[in-house]
Amino acid sequence: MPLNFPVLLPKNKIQQKEFGGAGMKLLEHNRMAWNHEVKIGNQWTIPVSNEQIQEAKKGLIKIVLTPFKVVPKEWMGDILNKNVLCLASGGGQQGPILAAAGSNVTVFDNSDKQLEQDNKAALKYHLKIKTIKGNMQDLSIFSDNYFDLIIHPVSNCFIDDIKPVWREAYRVLKKNGKLLSGFTNPIVYMINWDRAEKEKKCFIENTIPYSDLKSFSNVKKKEYIENMEPFEFGHSLTDQIDGQIEAGFIISGFYEDKGEELLDKFTSTFIVTKAEKAG
Secondary structure, eight states, X not given: OOOOOOBOXXXXXXXXXXXXXXXXXXXXXXXXXXXXXXXXXXGGGSOOOHHHHHHXXXXXXXXXXXXXXXXXXXXXOOOTTOEEEEETOOXXXXXXXXXXXXXEEEEEEXXXXXXXXXXXXXXXXXXXXXXXXXXXXXXXXXXXXXXXXXXXXXXXXXXXXXXXXXXXXXXXXXXXXXXXXXXXXXXXXXBOHHHHHHHTSOOBOOOSSXXXXXXXXXXXXXXXXXXXXXXXXXXXXXXIIIHHHHHTOEEEEEEEEOOOHHHHTXXXXXXXXXXXXXX
């Protein structure tokens, strides 16, 4: 069910990082990898239930940007008839709930199979959701000052440079608009997880910022490509938080969440921020 809103032709201003002997593009590999995650039933690819949709229609809006904690409803404000962008948020989770609550929802994601999950939920529950395939670093298809709210669950760990995400989010938001973002505490990427999973202990071996493409051996990168596993990046807290401030946002909300079993007894491993574009 299409929604009408102004769009521009994408400028493709972000150059995709190449890796591997065949000049494979990072964006394309991670697209195929997340398509595969849909096939094997990753928890972030499972659409919401009828019960969640019915609750949303009654005003009980429960969305998560990290594994467990629900986003405070007051962070979203009045979303009835507001333009909401679910950024890198495919999978049929946040988008359908917000659409059921009365928002004009656009889901923008790199994975076409993830977007299919939103389309299936829209069809099943008679919701209006627009889905667009694209790179979260490049929102040039959207006009300036259009969205009232951006929902951005943990996903920027799958791109190598997150600063364009913050700049583009700021541009497409209206004045007084809000960006709600979930992201991974970079301490997660300091751990050698191959060793940790074998010995059930955490071993700090990697530096931040972290990149699978730089840290993996050629053999392991080949395994990831063959097994369709997404490559990840551990961004510094400076880029995650100050990057939003540098883009123009005011950080007005913050909480942490658990989600990594071996680390949870020591610290929270996920972060959520509320950022606002001043009027």
